[in-house]
Amino acid sequence: MVVQHAHTSQTTPASLPPSVFTLPQTAQLEALYTIIRDKTTSRGDFLFYSDRIIRLLVEEGLNHLPVIPKTVETPTGATYEGVGFEGKICGVSILRAGEAMEAGLREVCRSVRIGKILIQRDEETAQPKLFYSKLPQDIKQRYVLLLDPMLATGGSAMKAVEVIMEQGVPEERIIFINLIASPEGLRAFCTRYPTLRVITGWIDEGLNEKAYIVPGLGDFGERRYCS
Numbered sequence: 098m099v100v101q102h103a104h105t106s107q108t109t110p111a112s113l114p115p116s117v118f119t120l121p122q123t124a125q126l127e128a129l130y131t132i133i134r135d136k137t138t139s140r141g142d143f144l145f146y147s148d149r150i151i152r153l154l155v156e157e158g159l160n161h162l163p164v165i166p167k168t169v170e171t172p173t174g175a176t177y178e179g180v181g182f183e184g185k186i187c188g189v190s191i192l193r194a195g196e197a198m199e200a201g202l203r204e205v206c207r208s209v210r211i212g213k214i215l216i217q218r219d220e221e222t223a224q225p226k227l228f229y230s231k232l233p234q235d236i237k238q239r240y241v242l243l244l245d246p247m248l249a250t251g252g253s254a255m256k257a258v259e260v261i262m263e264q265g266v267p268e269e270r271i272i273f274i275n276l277i278a279s280p281e282g283l284r285a286f287c288t289r290y291p292t293l294r295v296i297t298g299w300i301d302e303g304l305n306e307k308a309y310i311v312p313g314l315g316d317f318g319e320r321r322y323c324s
């Protein structure tokens with residue numbers, strides 16, 4: 098048996114758009130994904146380990162926010178020339194699976210405002226349709242962390258960005274945070290929104306005939322909230 102110690106062999110394909118950033122593909126991260134992909138994993142473990150990945154993703158998302166110089170005085174009386182975040186942020190979760198990422202965002206950004214968007218497939222047109230949205234009133238003055246764990250075809254995420262941009266948020270101020278992406282979903286999303294940064298934990302092989310990501314982890318909402 099070959100034991101891997103540091104980084105796995107997965108690398109970010111050269112063909113990926115420059116706005117896509119993956120988490121460092123370490124053996125630890127792959128171990129976390131292995132647990133949540135396993136169909137025999139209990140709901141409790143699924144919650145625990147998917148939360149760990151979400152936390153890593155949110156921290157990485159925050160690395161993409163601009164900072165400005167900030168000088169403080171320390172208790173020793175010395176000054177420290179550091180940095181502070183340039184703007185305010187908010188989260189927007191795509192219901193229902195994206196709601197699972199809200200706690201991870203709150204853990205690192207205390208009292209962060211979080212909006213919600215519900216998008217479902219319109220059975221007549223087969224297109225993603227907006228059913229509900231509640232966004233922070235001052236969203237256009239904020240950076241937006243858009244939360245959705247699974248980027249399959251990209252339809253819901255693209256519709257959500259459309260809704261957020263209609264509120265006056267430029268695409269450069271939106272950061273999409275996602276656990277697993279399909280290459281085709283990423284391509285469609287990044288072609289439409291080339292300057293919107295995507296932080297994803299893992300890029301999988303593709304989609305099956307039911308538009309599930311493969312190998313994937315099945316239905317994220319089911320795994321998280323049911324059974």
Ligand code: URA
Nearest residue numbers: 247249309310316317
């Ligand atoms: N949503 C999921 O929960 N799983 C997928 O594979 C695709 C979309």
